[in-house]
Every structure is written in C-alpha cells, then in structure tokens.
Amino acid sequence: MTSRPEIHVKDLHKSFGANEVLKGIDLEIRQGEVVCVIGPSGSGKSTLLRCVNLLEEPTKGQVFVGGTELTDPDVDIDAVRRRIGMVFQQFNLFPHLTVTENLTLPQRRVLKRGKAEAAKVAAENLERVGLAEKASAYPASLSGGQQQRVAIARALAMGPEVMLFDEPTSALDPELVGDVLAVMRMLADEGMTMMVVTHEMTFAREVADRVVFMDGGVIVEDGTPEQVIGNPAHERTRHFLSRLL
Ligand code: ADP
Ligand code: MG
Numbered sequence: 001m002t003s004r005p006e007i008h009v010k011d012l013h014k015s016f017g018a019n020e021v022l023k024g025i026d027l028e029i030r031q032g033e034v035v036c037v038i039g040p041s042g043s044g045k046s047t048l049l050r051c052v053n054l055l056e057e058p059t060k061g062q063v064f065v066g067g068t069e070l071t072d073p074d075v076d077i078d079a080v081r082r083r084i085g086m087v088f089q090q091f092n093l094f095p096h097l098t099v100t101e102n103l104t105l106p107q108r109r110v111l112k113r114g115k116a117e118a119a120k121v122a123a124e125n126l127e128r129v130g131l132a133e134k135a136s137a138y139p140a141s142l143s144g145g146q147q148q149r150v151a152i153a154r155a156l157a158m159g160p161e162v163m164l165f166d167e168p169t170s171a172l173d174p175e176l177v178g179d180v181l182a183v184m185r186m187l188a189d190e191g192m193t194m195m196v197v198t199h200e201m202t203f204a205r206e207v208a209d210r211v212v213f214m215d216g217g218v219i220v221e222d223g224t225p226e227q228v229i230g231n232p233a234h235e236r237t238r239h240f241l242s243r244l245l
Contacts, residue, residue: 004067006031006162006193007052012061014047021047023217025061029162032191036204036225039214040240045197048214049164052195053084066161082110085155085163089170091147093139099126099150100135103157111158118157125153129183145176149183162193169200201244205229213237 007029014022021044029035037045050056052063054070054077063070068080093102103122107113113121126132129149139147148168155163165184169177181203188194188207198204204211204225211228213221215236221228232238 085160
C-alpha cells in the first residue's frame with residue numbers, strides 16, 4: 001500500500017497513577033484502512049483509542065493524525081479533533097433534542113455552519129444510515145441500534161477523515177447489532193479510515209484489513225484477519241479467541 005499513514009502511534013505509554021496501562025504501542029493505519037482492535041477486558045483498548053484523539057493525554061510517545069502531531073504541545077487540539085469522529089458503546093445522544101437537532105448542534109457550534117447547511121448535511125447523513133424517516137423523533141423513541149446509527153450519522157456530519165469506534169455494538173440487543181455493523185461496513189466500502197474496538201469476530205474477519213490483538217497494554221499480534229484470527233501465532237491470542245467461541 002502506498003497511501004500515507006492517517007493514524008500513526010509511536011511508542012505510546014499511558015499510566016493512571018502507578019498503573020501503566022499502555023506500555024509502548026506502535027501502530028500505523030493507512031488511509032482507507034480498517035483496523036479492528038481485539039483483546040481482553042482491561043487490556044487498554046479504550047485507552048489507546050482515547051489517546052488517538054487526546055481524550056486521554058499520553059504519558060509518553062507521539063500520536064499523529066493526518067500528518068499533524070496531536071501530542072505537540074502547541075497543536076490546536078480542537079482543530080485536529082474535528083477531523084476525528086468517535087462512536088462509543090453508549091450512544092451519548094442529547095435526550096432533549098430531536099435526531100436532526102442532535103446532528104445539527106455540533107455542526108453549528110464547532111464548525112460554525114449556518115442553519116440551512118447544517119440541516120442539509122444532517123439529512124444527507126441520516127439518509128446514509130437509513131434513518132431519514134426518524135429526523136423529527138426523540139432518541140428515547142428509537143431502538144438502541146437506531147440510536148447508535150444516529151450517533152454514527154452525527155459523527156459523519158462533521159466530515160471526519162478517520163472514525164474511531166469503541167465497542168459500538170456491545171450495548172445492543174443481539175438482533176440490533178446487524179444494522180449497525182451494516183452501516184460500518186458501508187463506511188469501510190466507501191474508503192473511510194477506521195479503527196474499531198470490537199468483539200464481533202465475523203465483522204473483523206470480513207471487513208478489517210488488519211486485526212490487532214492487545215493484551216496487558218501491548219500489541220501482541222498485528223496482521224491480516226486470516227493471520228491473527230485464523231492462524232494466531234501467540235498462545236495469548238489463541239487463548240483469547242478460544243474463550244469467545
Ligand atoms: P479495555 O478497553 O481494553 O477494556 P481500558 O483501556 O478501558 O481497557 O482500561 C485499561 C486499564 O486502565 C484498566 O485497568 C482500567 O481500570 C484502567 N483505566 C482506564 N481508564 C482509567 C482512568 N480514567 N483512571 C484510572 N484507570 C483507568
Ligand atoms: Mg474498553
């Protein structure tokens with residue numbers, strides 16, 4: 001692949017007090033690549049994702065997104081964050097706002113878009129996730145899967161260069177998972193650069209270009225899905241995968 005690295009993490013360390021949670025992470029994600037991050041609970045997956053948009057401040061090391069160093073003390077972090085969409089396990093929609101208002105508010109506040117433009121972009125992105133007919137609904141009237149698709153549309157409305165997903169389907173009833181994964185699959189097909197923490201091994205196998213297995217704050221394996229899921233080189237990876245079945 002010849003495209004530039006869109007996300008570049010160099011020797012990243014993160015401690016909470018005396019607890020070193022990330023112990024030297026090196027990771028490059030090229031433009032248009034989909035990387036799934038798997039690993040046991042507490043291995044540092046969320047912390048890694050949160051360091052990639054500086055929701056957590058690394059203790060040591062560097063993070064670059066689109067060639068800009070986020071860990072440079074002089075960086076305009078708000079400007080960089082606009083280029084990074086994030087979707088969490090909990091959808092974090094504003095309950096007192098309609099679906100459309102959830103999508104227009106951040107565009108207006110952060111990107112300073114006018115009312116009409118923000119509404120147009122909101123409508124386009126609701127259409128993309130298959131929820132155009134829910135524009136005037138309130139979050140509480142939607143299923144969990146629909147709320148998560150609204151959260152994805154809200155992130156997309158900001159026009160991000162990369163999308164980070166932290167277990168986006170883990171809070172959903174099993175029958176609602178498929179619709180959310182279908183939207184993520186569509187984004188992958190459109191060439192979005194994506195970093196996805198997930199336990200959905202079928203999605204990882206079918207959609208990811210690479211799978212990264214983390215354990216104890218380090219990357220144990222990094223390779224194609226066929227390598228890491230299909231034919232893991234390390235006992236720790238095999239043990240983790242066997243417990244998912
Ligand atoms: P994962 O997402 O793989 O389950 P996390 O990154 O959430 O793992 O957590 C890794 C470790 O870091 C855990 O031991 C957790 O308790 C600790 N940790 C995460 N966030 C914080 C925080 N804000 N303060 C203190 N400890 C934290
Ligand atoms: Mg986590």
